[in-house]
Amino acid sequence: MLVSAYNVAHQSATRAPETLQLTLEVSRGDTLMGMLTDAGVTMSEAHAAIESLREVFSPRDLRPGFEIRLSLESPGGGKAKAADGQGFNPIADGMRDAFRLVGLSFAPDVDRDVKVERSKDDDGFVASTTEKVLAPVDAGAIGLIDSSLYEAAMKADVPTNILLEAIKTLSYDVDFQRDIQPGDSFEVLYQNMVDEQGRPLKAGGLDYVELITGGRDIKLYRFTPSSGFADFFDDKGRSVRKTLMRTPIDGARISSTYGMRRHPILGYSKMHKGVDFAAPTGTPIYAAGNGTVEVAGRVNGYGNYIRLRHGGPYKTAYAHMSRFARGVHVGSRVHQGDVIGYVGMTGRATGPHLHYEVLVDNHQVNPASVKLPAGETLTGRDLKAFAEAKRAIDRRRSAIAPVLQVAATPDDKSKSADSDE
Numbered sequence: 001m002l003v004s005a006y007n008v009a010h011q012s013a014t015r016a017p018e019t020l021q022l023t024l025e026v027s028r029g030d031t032l033m034g035m036l037t038d039a040g041v042t043m044s045e046a047h048a049a050i051e052s053l054r055e056v057f058s059p060r061d062l063r064p065g066f067e068i069r070l071s072l073e074s075p076g077g078g079k080a081k082a083a084d085g086q087g088f089n090p091i092a093d094g095m096r097d098a099f100r101l102v103g104l105s106f107a108p109d110v111d112r113d114v115k116v117e118r119s120k121d122d123d124g125f126v127a128s129t130t131e132k133v134l135a136p137v138d139a140g141a142i143g144l145i146d147s148s149l150y151e152a153a154m155k156a157d158v159p160t161n162i163l164l165e166a167i168k169t170l171s172y173d174v175d176f177q178r179d180i181q182p183g184d185s186f187e188v189l190y191q192n193m194v195d196e197q198g199r200p201l202k203a204g205g206l207d208y209v210e211l212i213t214g215g216r217d218i219k220l221y222r223f224t225p226s227s228g229f230a231d232f233f234d235d236k237g238r239s240v241r242k243t244l245m246r247t248p249i250d251g252a253r254i255s256s257t258y259g260m261r262r263h264p265i266l267g268y269s270k271m272h273k274g275v276d277f278a279a280p281t282g283t284p285i286y287a288a289g290n291g292t293v294e295v296a297g298r299v300n301g302y303g304n305y306i307r308l309r310h311g312g313p314y315k316t317a318y319a320h321m322s323r324f325a326r327g328v329h330v331g332s333r334v335h336q337g338d339v340i341g342y343v344g345m346t347g348r349a350t351g352p353h354l355h356y357e358v359l360v361d362n363h364q365v366n367p368a369s370v371k372l373p374a375g376e377t378l379t380g381r382d383l384k385a386f387a388e389a390k391r392a393i394d395r396r397r398s399a400i401a402p403v404l405q406v407a408a409t410p411d412d413k414s415k416s417a418d419s420d421e
């Protein structure tokens with residue numbers, strides 16, 4: 001697909017060669033060869049350029065959406081006259097084979113440029129890559145929540161990957177459907193990777209997230225203990241990770257809670273012994289905790305069903321899966337967060353959803369309210385190192401706080417919401 005084409009030498013003499021800059025977007029099914037020849041480059045030049053590109057980048061790795069900048073030179077003469085002015089399109093104008101390839105370039109990653117140019121003695125092409133030097137710069141956001149954390153964070157320009165990490169980190173302590181109220185507030189600290197001009201090209205990881213909700217002030221710090229696995233800890237050094245997750249699926253909506261309900265298929269009132277999460281077929285389902293697969297198979301109304309045995313009296317069960325993840329069978333070990341299967345509607349189900357159960361001593365309990373044992377608590381050297389890491393993060397927070405306070409100034413709407421309290 002042609003994105004733009006313009007003529008560099010608008011006012012050039014009729015017979016002088018002119019350079020055209022073309023930006024082409026890779027569409028599904030495009031090959032670089034096809035794109036170059038469509039743009040008017042001869043087969044042999046296109047072939048030579050691609051051969052040299054191969055030294056630094058496999059043309060097979062071109063993805064739909066990549067933008068390729070082409071530099072072409074018209075041979076001058078009658079045809080070049082038609083190339084004057086904006087909006088000129090050599091493809092539409094049927095000027096195949098009229099152009100000499102000067103070079104091409106594209107950015108396969110935000111921090112990498114690939115370039116193919118004519119060699120110095122002009123007997124072929126040379127390819128090169130340039131890595132951009134990116135430096136980490138602290139960034140953050142403070143915001144009031146009007147409706148959802150997601151909306152508030154988006155309004156505060158928090159990058160999506162940072163927001164998802166923050167939600168995942170908080171989800172051990174917060175029930176997002178029930179707990180979040182207008183007037184709650186949040187803070188995040190993360191790093192942006194910026195180029196030499198200071199433009200943020202990608203976000204690094206989340207370092208700190210705070211949520212003030214329902215009288216609770218939850219502050220979570222990233223820290224890597226001597227075990228080598230980075231995790232989030234509260235200000236007392238307790239891991240946020242519980243032994244079991246209450247929500248073993250991302251981005252799902254609770255469609256039915258635990259308790260008595262009228263059964264949607266059977267019609268009569270019946271105890272619903274789990275929580276239903278509505279999600280599209282194929283959505284990954286995670287192991288809620290470390291454990292061993294106790295059951296993996298077809299079980300009556302449950303359809304494709306997996307039950308995991310965790311430490312102590314705890315088990316979790318997952319029903320209606322479309323399929324199990326590869327390698328998951330009775331006896332296999334799973335870690336918290338491993339994908340064990342995918343949402344479906346096998347067994348008795350009116351639509352695709354995950355039916356999730358938590359069992360204590362083989363009896364189903366309410367996954368939303370059961371008291372779950374906490375994860376690791378830092379001690380000794382780890383606790384000392386954590387205190388230092390925490391102070392460093394707090395210093396970084398106060399260093400960028402003046403900038404953030406401006407952004408967090410409540411607008412009129414949230415002010416009036418405050419005065420209602």
Ligand SMILES: [Zn+2]
Nearest residue numbers: 274275276355
């Ligand atoms: Zn259910």
